[in-house]
Amino acid sequence: MASSKNLDILFEPQAKKIRTLKGTTVFQAAKDAGVEIxxxxxxxGLCGKCRIIVKKPDSLxxxxxxxxRLLSMSEINEGYRLACQARVLEDTVVVIPPESSFELRRIQATGKERFLEPKPTVEKIFVSLPKPSLxxxxPDYERLLNALEAIKKFEGLEIDYDVLKGLPDIIRQSNFKVTATLWDEHKIIAVEPGNTSEELFGFAVDIGTSKIVGHLVNLATGETLDIESLENPQLAYGEDIITRITFATADPKNLRSLQTLVVEAINKIINGACKRTKKDSNKIYEIVVVGNTAMHHLFLGIQPKYMALSPFTPAIKTRLSIKAGELNLRINPSGIVTVLPVIAGFVGADAVADVLATGVCDSNDISLLIDIGTNTEIFIGNSEDMLSCSCASGPAFEGFRIKHGMKAVTGAIEKIRIDSNLEVEYETIGREKPIGLCGSAMIDTVAEMFRHKIIDRSGKINRDIKTPRLRKSNGELEFVIAWGDETKTKKDITVTQKDIREIQLAKAAIYAGCSILMKRKKLKEKDIAKIFIAGAFGNYLNLENAKIVGLIPDVPLEKVEFVGNTAIVGAKMALISKEARKRADEIAKKVRYLELAADPSFEKEFLKATLIPHKSLNRFPSIRRFLRSG
Amino acid sequence: MASSKNLDILFEPQAKKIRTLKGTTVFQAAKDAGVEIxxxxxxxGLCGKCRIIVKKPDSLxxxxxxxxRLLSMSEINEGYRLACQARVLEDTVVVIPPESSFELRRIQATGKERFLEPKPTVEKIFVSLPKPSLxxxxPDYERLLNALEAIKKFEGLEIDYDVLKGLPDIIRQSNFKVTATLWDEHKIIAVEPGNTSEELFGFAVDIGTSKIVGHLVNLATGETLDIESLENPQLAYGEDIITRITFATADPKNLRSLQTLVVEAINKIINGACKRTKKDSNKIYEIVVVGNTAMHHLFLGIQPKYMALSPFTPAIKTRLSIKAGELNLRINPSGIVTVLPVIAGFVGADAVADVLATGVCDSNDISLLIDIGTNTEIFIGNSEDMLSCSCASGPAFEGFRIKHGMKAVTGAIEKIRIDSNLEVEYETIGREKPIGLCGSAMIDTVAEMFRHKIIDRSGKINRDIKTPRLRKSNGELEFVIAWGDETKTKKDITVTQKDIREIQLAKAAIYAGCSILMKRKKLKEKDIAKIFIAGAFGNYLNLENAKIVGLIPDVPLEKVEFVGNTAIVGAKMALISKEARKRADEIAKKVRYLELAADPSFEKEFLKATLIPHKSLNRFPSIRRFLRSG
Ligand code: FES
Ligand code: FES
Structure with a gap:
């Protein structure tokens, strides 16, 4: 059979060759060859990022x-293809151009999506107006209104002032045939000559503390046309929220700078997406933005000072819609920027989007939703009632305060296994020589060290273990993960006693949050039908290990699901569906917020959770079994 | 009796002395002395324009x-007083400073007002917010909303984005006691620290083709605090509407320039009023603007091209409200600019305001309302039905196309009487030597010439009349009003045959408009309960003469009322009363518009009306009686 024929592909400049089946995508073959695209x-076939160049066109x-759609004519002539689209038909040579090499930082730009009928807040209506006569x-405006109302009943229709100014010329430019764009059935935000009803686009944006992700969406079909992401340029003013708020508060100029930075980053993302998909940014009529409450305030230029001070009150909770021009966002200038509602100072619009996207508020089953980040938002409940909290899990999972910690970028160790000889196997992002350890590797390390009794339940390293990897450095015990001759830095990569403590504190904060929410709702592990894990960890987290260290409650693994960046998914849902948008409002109103700082048992719960997996082994029966058997 | 004592007042620098009764105002005494203030x-006592300086303080x-209120401390120390307020107690000397000498151009800045209960669209509510705690x-915004809703029920309250940005700081600046300004019961347009509910101001503006008038109003009381006016700076781009529209249409830049000019003029007026009354312009929360449809479009920067071309469609009819900041109007930046609705391309928001102010739409009696200008708007009807039209009466009444015509400014002859010897008496504005003839003098001249049979019913000058004032110049007959030795220019001021023709055309246009409206409504002169004359002519028009020339229908003089600038009065009504504003909307919707150009009988009606007073003397029985007796 032709499709079972084995073919050779050579990847350049990596000079890696692999034998594969005819019909395999170049993308899959590259993956198999350990070449990251x-x-x-x-x-x-959406993002257009997997460009490759093929030397023999007929071989694909x-x-x-x-x-x-995604490649230009001249690129096609130069042999450009998309790796995920092109299938191998003959032996071939594939060049990976620099722009397609694996991105420096892994950005969780997508999440688990649910099907949703597109019913966007913006709609286009094409009308043919009778011409004026004696x-x-x-007047032009009333003429337009009458024509629109003949098609659909509207109440209290208004027109954007800037659109009105050009109206007389526009309707005469196209012989009185125009397309009106309506927002929320009450505001005319665009009138274009001719029939442009096919061009109805929207943009969903998730402003993360460290990354900004945007999706360009066809509002008529709900289809994602392009995905773009960028580092949040506010990082230059602080890796964490509090540093940025402090900076913003010092001077009104600073607040404006931070706002401008994020607005310009979003503009860059929009521009990139429009360029690649060859869409006109004036045909984007709405942006739905989510982000944590601090990002929300900084994006809107709202004084964020008081949300950082007890009792942590944000300026506003409710959904807001602002004209794009007012925010200098470069879509249609009369387009609308909608910011989803927030729940509290530390449970933001991104968390509302998480809840929306996972549907935990729609189900009768009890779910636990954990969005892990520097601040971890946790939700528990079902359609009847939902309780939320936020815990300061800190930046340890992002590599801060960890001796050899680093972010999940190329060269970071992301997976670790320790064998019975206490030798270490690891995998790095981008298959490069290791530079340091990212969050998932730290979880693995603590779990594996615990499994092999290198640390005890208190997290203390057992100095009696016999292995050259265990040693003292500057008076502190540490465990060597990679030797200098394996690493890019030529120095050993180690995990110190202090690093383990940091991970214990981080995981304890998250577990204590879950635990207090469960207690308040009078729920046990067995009541939880599902745990959703959202956020940057993505699929890279080893769940078994997460349970061993006591990061998440002890439920069967099949009940745990990684959902990725559900914030952007929720934003997109609110963009393409009015129903979903209303649901987001309901979520923000309905979800109760628990201020952990005000809970008298928090301190105790937190301390108990610092043990591995937990002070009370009754709460981790599967681990207790393992400890007994071990 | 003390009050009957005669006192001497000397006015400087005019060096005019007058004997007056004790207790007379300086203003009245000056008038009596022929000194204009x-x-x-x-x-x-509202405008503060009648400043004078008194040398002996105790004499007043x-x-x-x-x-x-209107004079500063230092002015008072310098002896400044307001002429309309200060009453004479002893012989005295009064200095008229240059700024109080009679204005160059007579601007009709006020009109007849009706009492109206103040119930403005903007309201202030002082609230004391509970402080946040664990x-x-x-959030701050919800806290404010809850407090407002505890005082009054609101639905779908929103907050201006710029106000929201500063909210967290504002409410903490004043220990959680703030004053919110609400617009139309649904939008928070200001939040100020402390209790500022006493400071609630608004501004009414009438943008005339040649002048802009503004009133600063205390919205709580409905009281006018100050009146300001300026020449419309667009005059530099054309005295008439069509020239300006042509200019605006030539280049989008031009339209923006014209808009900027009028916006800056309004800013100047606002600034002047605030300075004089010592009010903070940030405490002005709404401006209500009226103007003819061309001024309306130019003010808003809306393409006005098509309203100047048949079928003369404006871009929009309905009332519009726009954020002040968007229009660069310098009141509270989140304040609202409301533009009253228009009726048609040549029956604008000023005409709607006329109808509102005169109440012709509220009465069961039939009224005829004529707002005379370059374009004259005419309304006929009552509360049941009202019909309107606009006629191009042309600029003759403003002195254009008249040999010695001029505007009603200092030095213009405004009143004329011809005696039985065919000698001429006249009065000039400012009691200066004459320079030319303004509109009311032209009506007087034509009427008086007709009375003395110097012209016949066709307007033709009777060359057989024996008087040195009748002569031929450049082959054309003319009548001398003032001899060169009496005039400022040292040249004779005359009225030519052609001038008389121009006045005939202008008055014929107005009368034909009235006549066609009456015919359409099947009304006769006897059915008309009231004629209101609005516009720049003001009180200077001699009504008897207006009837003789056939400018207005022949009704008893007691049925005719001059109402002055009712456009500004109507604007002010819509500013201080929501009811009046709604009424303006109803007027614009309800008043039918008749396009004279489309009326088949217009040409005939117009020709008949060019005769003096009219071809059909049956329509002017009072003039017929006079003709028979004469
Ligand atoms: S991976 Fe090929 S288009 Fe996105
Ligand atoms: S005339 Fe005296 S204040 Fe206006």
Whole structure:
């Protein structure tokens, strides 16, 4: 059979060769060969990031529709293809251009999506207006209104002032045939000559503390056309929220600078997406933005000072819609920027989007939703009642305060296994020589050290273990993960006693949050039908290990699901569906917030949770079994 | 009796002396002495324009409240008083400073007002917010909303984005006691620290083709605090509407320039009013603007091209409200600019305001309302039905196309009488030597020439009349009004045959408009209960003469009322009363518009009306009686 034929592919400049089956995508073959190709849509032909160059055009399958859309004519002539679209038909040589090499920082740009009927807040209506005459002297605007109302009943329709200014010329430019864009059935935000009803786009944005992700969406179909992401440029003013708020508060100029930075980053993302998909940014009529409450305030230029001071009150909870021009966002200038509602000072619009996207508020089953980050938002409950909290899990999972910690970027160790000889196996991002350890590797390390009794339940390193990897440095015990001759830095990569303490504190904060929420709701582990893990850890977290260290409650692994960046998914849902948007409002109103700082048992719960997996082994029966058997 | 004592007042620098009764105001005494003092409020102590300086302070009555408000401490120490307030107690010397000499151009800045209960669209509410605590972590905005809703029920309250940005600081600045300003019961447009509910101001503006008038109003009381006016700076781009529209249409830049000019003029007026009354312009929360449809479009920067081309469609009819900041109007930046609705391309928001102010739409009696200008708007009807039209009466009444015509400014002859010897008496504005003839003098001239049979019913000058004043110049007959030795220019001021023709055309246009409206409504002169004359002519028009020339229908003079600038009065009504504002909307919707150009009988009606007073003397029985008796 032709499809079972084995073919050879050579990847350049890596000079890696692999034997694969005819019909395999270049993307899959590269993966198998250990050659990383950039991708932001997971190989769906959406992001256009997986460009490769093929030397023998006929050796690959024909151009797909995605490729025709995402590649320019001249690129196609130069042999550019998309790796996820092109399938191998003959032996071939594939060049990975620099722009397609694996991205420096892994950005969780997508999440688990649910099907949603597109029913966006913006709609386009094409109308043909009767021409004015001495017997029909209706003004242009009333003429337009009457025509729109003949098609659909509207109440209290208004027109954007800037649109009104150009109206007389626009309607005469196209012989009185125009397309009106309506927002929320009450405001005309665009009138364009001719029939442009096919071009109805929106943008969803998740402003993370460290990254900004944007999706360009066809509002008519709900389809994602492109995905873009960027580092949050506010990082220059502080890795964490409090540093940025302090900076913003010092001078009104600073607040404006931070706002401008994030607005310009979003503009860059929009511009990139429009360029690649060859869409006109004036045809983007709405942006839905989510972010934690601090990002929300900084994006809107709202004084964030008091949300950082007890009792941590934000300026506003409710959903807001502002004209794009007012915020200097470069979509249609009369387009609308909608910011989803927040729940509290530390449970933001991104968390509302998490709840929306996972549907935990719609189900009768009890769910636990954990969005892990520097601040971890936790939700528990079901459609009847939901309780939330935020815990300061700190930046340890992002590599801060860890001796060899680093972010999940190329060269970071992301997976670790310790064998019975206490030798270490690891994997790095980008298959490069290791530079340091990212969050998931730290969880692995603590779990594996615990499994092999290198540390005890209190997290203390057992100095009696016999292995050259265990040693003292500057008076502190540490365990060597990678020797200098394996690493890029030529120095040993180690995990210190202090690093383990940091991870214990971080995981204890998260577990204590879960625990207090469960207690308040009078729920036990067995009552939890599902745990959703959202956030940057993504799929890289080893769940078994997460349970061993006591990061999450002890439930069967099949009940745990990684959902990725559900914040952007929720934002997109609110963008394409009015129903979903209303649901977000309901979520923000309905979800109760528990201020952990005000809970008298928090301190005790936190201390108990610092043990591995926990002071009370009754709460971790599966680990207790393992400890007994071990 | 003390009050009957005669006193001497000397006016400087005019060096005019007059004997007057004790207790007379300086303003009245000056008038009696033929010394003109500036005034824009008609001597009500509102405008502060009638400043004079008194040398012997004790010779005048004590300072009134108005004076204390409108004059600064240092001015008072320098002997400044307001002429309309100060009453003469002893012989005295009064200096008229240059700024109080009679204004160059007579601007009709006020009109007849009706009492109206103040119920403005903007309201202020002072609230004391509970302070946030760990057990009350409501966001600032929700905290404010809850407090407002505890006082009054609101629905769908929103907050201006710029106000929201500063909210956290504002409420903490004043220990959680703030004053919120609400617009139309649904939008929070200001939040100020402390209790500022006493400071609630608004501004009414009438943008005329040649002048802009503004009134600063205390919205709590409905009281006018100050009146200001300026020439419309767009005059530099054309005296008439069509020239300006042509200019605006030539280049989008031009439209923006014209808009900027009028906005800056309004800012100047606002600034002047605030300075004089010592009010903070940030405490002005709404401006209500009226103007003819062209001024309306130019003010808003809306393409006005098509309203100048048949079928003369404006861009929009309905009332509009726009954020002040968007229009660069310098009141509270989140304040609202409301533009009243228009009826048609040539029946604008000023005409809607006329109808509102005169109440012709509220009465069961039939009224005829004529707002005379370059375009004259005419209304006929009552509360059941009202019909309107606009006629191009042209600029003859403003002195254009008239050989010695001029505007109603200092030096213009405004009143004329011809005696049986065919000698001429006249009065000039400012009691200066004459320079030319303004509109009311032209009506007087035509009427008086007709009375003395110097012209016949066709307007033709009778060359057989024996008087040195009748002569031929450049082959054309003319009548001398003032001889060169009496005039400022040293040249004779005359009225030519052509001038008379121009006046005939202008008055014929107005009369034909009235006539067609009456015919359409099947009304006769006897059905008309009242004729209101609004516009720049003001009180200077001799009504008897207006009837003789056939400018207005022949009704008893007691049925005719001059109402002055009712456009500004209507604007002010809509500013201080929501009811009046709604009424303006109803007027714009309900008043039918008749396009004279589309009326088949217009041409005939117009020609008949060019005769003096009219081709059909049956329509002017009072003139017929006079003709028979003469
Ligand atoms: S991975 Fe190929 S298009 Fe995204
Ligand atoms: S005339 Fe005296 S204050 Fe206006």
């Amino acid at each position: 950039r991708s932001e849509c997971g190989g769906k 399958s024909e151009l797909t529709e995605s490729e025709k 017997s029909d002297i209706r | 500036r005034s824009e409020c008609g001597g009500k 009555s004590e300072l009134t409240e108005s004076e204390k 057990s009350d972590i409501r």
